[in-house]
Structure formats: structure tokens, C-alpha cells
Amino acid sequence: MIIGIPTEVKVAEKRVAVTPSGVRTLVQGGHKVLIQSGAGLGSGFSDESYIRAGAGMKPDPATVWADSDMILKVKEPLPQEYNLMRPDQIIFTYLHLAADRKLAETLVKKKVVGIAYETIQTDKGSLPLLAPMSAVAGRLSVQAGAYCLEAKTGGMGVLLSGVPGVRPAYVVIIGAGVAGLHACFGAAGNDARVTILDINQERLDHIHDVMRGSVTTLMSNEGTLEEEIMKADLVISSVLIPGATAPKLISRKLLKKMKPGAVIVDIAIDQGGSCETSRPTTHENPTYVEEGIVHYCVNNMPGAVPRTSTMALTNATLPYALEIANLGYQKAMKGNPAIARGMNLIKGDVVHKVVAESVGLPYVPLK
Numbered sequence: 037m038i039i040g041i042p043t044e045v046k047v048a049e050k051r052v053a054v055t056p057s058g059v060r061t062l063v064q065g066g067h068k069v070l071i072q073s074g075a076g077l078g079s080g081f082s083d084e085s086y087i088r089a090g091a092g093m094k095p096d097p098a099t100v101w102a103d104s105d106m107i108l109k110v111k112e113p114l115p116q117e118y119n120l121m122r123p124d125q126i127i128f129t130y131l132h133l134a135a136d137r138k139l140a141e142t143l144v145k146k147k148v149v150g151i152a153y154e155t156i157q158t159d160k161g162s163l164p165l166l167a168p169m170s171a172v173a174g175r176l177s178v179q180a181g182a183y184c185l186e187a188k189t190g191g192m193g194v195l196l197s198g199v200p201g202v203r204p205a206y207v208v209i210i211g212a213g214v215a216g217l218h219a220c221f222g223a224a225g226n227d228a229r230v231t232i233l234d235i236n237q238e239r240l241d242h243i244h245d246v247m248r249g250s251v252t253t254l255m256s257n258e259g260t261l262e263e264e265i266m267k268a269d270l271v272i273s274s275v276l277i278p279g280a281t282a283p284k285l286i287s288r289k290l291l292k293k294m295k296p297g298a299v300i301v302d303i304a305i306d307q308g309g310s311c312e313t314s315r316p317t318t319h320e321n322p323t324y325v326e327e328g329i330v331h332y333c334v335n336n337m338p339g340a341v342p343r344t345s346t347m348a349l350t351n352a353t354l355p356y357a358l359e360i361a362n363l364g365y366q367k368a369m370k371g372n373p374a375i376a377r378g379m380n381l382i383k384g385d386v387v388h389k390v391v392a393e394s395v396g397l398p399y400v401p402l403k
């Protein structure tokens with residue numbers, strides 16, 4: 037198969053879909069890899085390192101897209117890429133269609149095969165291609181939150197750890213999955229006082245075991261959530277219902293009850309965000325203040341640390357990319373239910389039920 041890797045076009049996105057050593061593995065598997073010149077530079081990988089790994093270099097995105105059977109990307113296609121794709125082409129990337137009906141409609145019209153990293157799901161329910169970026173985002177959420185708590189960004193001017201004689205910040209994390217766990221490591225490691233909520237008892241059990249009682253775990257419901265959010269200095273939301281729009285857990289009414297200068301880091305913004313007042317921001321302009329609360333809603337947080345993120349992403353995606361390239365997507369999805377769950381679009385049909393429901397397009401079950 038011919039596999040194309042274009043440069044990411046999202047603002048301040050410096051990740052690339054595959055490292056040079058990942059390219060080597062694809063080439064050794066008998067595939068041809070075409071990469072856009074300069075695609076790896078933001079992650080510290082030179083064109084020469086890709087050429088040494090066996091890739092062919094292309095000068096622009098148009099030639100990468102035109103000559104490839106499968107495109108490997110990091111972020112969802114953006115408008116400047118819409119006219120580069122062609123029917124039947126496989127696009128294997130984060131799609132996050134639930135948050136973007138227009139993108140879903142465009143990809144349906146283009147009749148591409150859209151396989152979403154974030155809905156590849158094992159039989160046990162884990163999301164192996166979302167997990168590494170959620171781990172990065174979880175860790176970064178604490179750094180971002182600490183920065184937003186500073187007075188210059190509109191925050192209440194509180195140091196996460198406190199100092200001897202002054203209490204630490206109170207951090208409330210909603211969603212005890214991968215991002216939530218890593219946010220716990222970051223916040224507790226910075227000596228903040230931490231409470232984490234989830235609707236899933238097993239997730240809370242896991243956090244309790246791993247954190248050895250250093251954070252408080254709480255079953256999430258309207259009552260506990262409201263009570264904790266009103267007390268919080270920093271709220272980190274890392275909730276997810278796979279494939280669906282994020283549940284709106286913090287209404288404007290609840291926001292108004294929060295402490296002035298408190299901060300919300302809405303990691304779930306890539307699935308539409310979990311606050312009524314959340315809207316996507318960029319690394320260049322990451323925050324805004326509404327109702328006196330600082331919002332940080334960057335939907336490509338791992339792009340801030342592209343070298344770590346590119347390596348972690350390749351570790352996770354490469355075995356699946358290789359399987360799809362070796363077998364073709366039809367055989368790959370028949371043989372591997374995790375890949376079948378990753379199928380979002382096939383040549384004009386939305387084949388993922390939750391995605392179809394979220395964007396209000398007809399659902400066509402996989403044959």
C-alpha cells in the first residue's frame with residue numbers, strides 16, 4: 037500500500053503522524069511511504085532521517101494526498117485539505133466527528149474511508165489510540181491549570197502547592213479515565229488537594245488503589261458535582277462517552293456559583309466540551325474569561341509537546357496502521373473487532389452508531 041504522511045495544518049500543531057523508526061517498520065513491511073518535506077521538523081525529525089528510514093519525500097501536501105492509498109495524520113482534516121482527498125482513500129487519524137457535523141458531512145460527500153483513532157476500542161473497552169494522548173493531555177492539564185491560576189491570566193492568584201502556612205489549591209477532576217488518572221498524578225505530585233469524580237465505581241477503585249489514598253474519590257452525580265465545583269480553585273474535565281459529544285456537566289448557572297478567578301481546563305473540548313461556556317481555543321490564544329472563570333479549551337493539547345507526543349502516538353498507532361496496510365481495511369476490520377469499532381465512515385456511509393447519532397446523520401451498520 038502507498039501510505040502518505042502530510043504536514044499537520046492545524047494552528048501550532050507540530051506533531052507528525054509517524055516517527056522515522058515507524059516509517060522504517062512500514063517500509064520493511066513492504067509498503068511505500070511518502071512524506072511531505074518538513075513534516076517531522078516540529079517534532080525534531082529531519083527530512084534526512086525519514087529518507088534514511090526509506091520514505092519518499094514530496095514537496096507539498098497535494099502530491100502526498102494525490103499519490104497515497106492511506107493518509108496517516110494526527111488531527112482531523114481541515115478545510116484546506118478537503119479538496120485534496122479522493123473517494124475510497126483511507127484517512128486514519130483523530131476525527132472527533134461528534135464535535136464537528138460539518139466535517140462529518142464533508143467526509144461523507146467525499147466518500148472517503150474514515151477510521152478514527154479515538155474510536156478504536158478493544159473488547160475490554162479501552163481506547164488504545166486515544167490513551168497515549170490522553171495521558172499527555174492529563175499531565176499538561178495541571179501545568180496549564182497552574183498557569184491559568186496566576187493573576188496575569190485572570191486567575192485568582194493561587195499557587196497550586198501553597199506554601200508552609202498557606203493552604204494548597206483545591207483541584208477537582210471530573211472523569212477518572214486515562215486523562216483523569218494522569219491529571220491526578222500531576223496535581224497530587226504538585227502537592228495540591230485533589231478530588232476526582234466519576235460515574236464508574238471501577239474507575240474510582242482503580243484511582244484509589246493507584247494513588248494510595250492521596251486523592252479523594254467521589255461517585256459523580258448532580259449533587260456531588262455541584263458541591264465540589266463550587267469549592268474548586270481548578271476544575272479539570274476529562275469525561276468521555278466514546279464517539280459521542282461530551283456530556284455538558286457545568287452549566288452557566290453552575291459556573292456563576294464558582295469562586296471568582298477559578299479555572300476550568302476542559303480537556304474534553306475535542307468532543308465538544310463539558311461546560312456550557314466552553315469553546316475551542318488554540319495554543320496561541322489558549323484562554324478566555326467568562327463569568328469571572330478562566331477557561332482553557334485547547335483541543336490539541338499534546339501538540340504543545342510534539343516530540344513526546346509523536347513518539348507516544350506512533351507507539352500506539354503503528355501496529356494498527358500496519359495491519360490495515362497489510363490486509364486492506366475490509367479484511368482488517370473483519371479480523372480485528374477493535375479496528376471495526378474504529379470505522380466511522382465508509383464511502384459515504386456513517387458506520388459508527390454513536391457518531392451517527394451525535395451528528396444527526398443516518399447510521400448504516402457495518403456488513
Ligand SMILES: NC(=O)c1ccc[n+]([C@@H]2O[C@H](COP(=O)([O-])OP(=O)(O)OC[C@H]3O[C@@H](n4cnc5c(N)ncnc54)[C@H](O)[C@@H]3O)[C@@H](O)[C@H]2O)c1
Pocket residue numbers: 154163166167169170171173210211212213214215216233234235236239256274275276277282283285302303304305306307334335336337338
Ligand atoms: N484536548 C485535548 O487535546 C485532548 C487530548 C487527548 C484526549 N482528550 C479528551 O480527553 C477526554 C478523556 O479521554 P480519556 O482517554 O481519559 O477517556 P476515558 O474513557 O479513559 O475516561 C473517561 C472517563 O469519563 C467518565 N465519565 C463519562 N461520563 C461521565 C460523567 N457524566 N461524569 C463523570 N465521569 C464521566 C467515564 O466513566 C470514564 O472513566 C476525551 O474527551 C478525549 O477525547 C482531549
